[in-house]
Amino acid sequence: MATQPTHSETAAEVAEKGDFLHSELYLTQLMRRQLRLSIVCGLAFALVLLAIPLLNYFTPDMMATRVGGFPLTWLILGVLFFPFVWIISWIFIRRSLAMESAEAQRVLDGNSGR
Numbered sequence: 001m002a003t004q005p006t007h008s009e010t011a012a013e014v015a016e017k018g019d020f021l022h023s024e025l026y027l028t029q030l031m032r033r034q035l036r037l038s039i040v041c042g043l044a045f046a047l048v049l050l051a052i053p054l055l056n057y058f059t060p061d062m063m064a065t066r067v068g069g070f071p072l073t074w075l076i077l078g079v080l081f082f083p084f085v086w087i088i089s090w091i092f093i094r095r096s097l098a099m100e101s102a103e104a105q106r107v108l109d110g111n112s113g114r
Contacts, residue, residue, distance in 0.1 A: 033099050041092045
């Protein structure tokens with residue numbers, strides 16, 4: 001059974017124990033990278049969400065333009081916003097899984113040289 005690393009242990013020390021993939025250090029590093037990704041995705045969402053009222057305020061004529069019988073504002077909120085959120089979610093999930101796979105592969109490659 002592998003011992004749990006302490007917060008002061010380095011990656012090299014954990015690797016010597018042979019279970020870096022399940023260590024707290026590995027999870028902390030991965031969670032930090034995923035947090036940065038979450039912040040970027042959240043900022044993209046917030047930017048678009050805040051842009052809609054600003055566009056309505058500063059360019060009311062453009063936002064009142066009818067597209068397919070609906071004002072542009074309604075088209076953006078009712079139709080285009082949902083695919084935008086799905087795209088952000090897809091990017092987040094894809095990048096997050098890629099981070100996990102890359103880190104796990106890096107650890108496995110590093111341990112195979114022993």
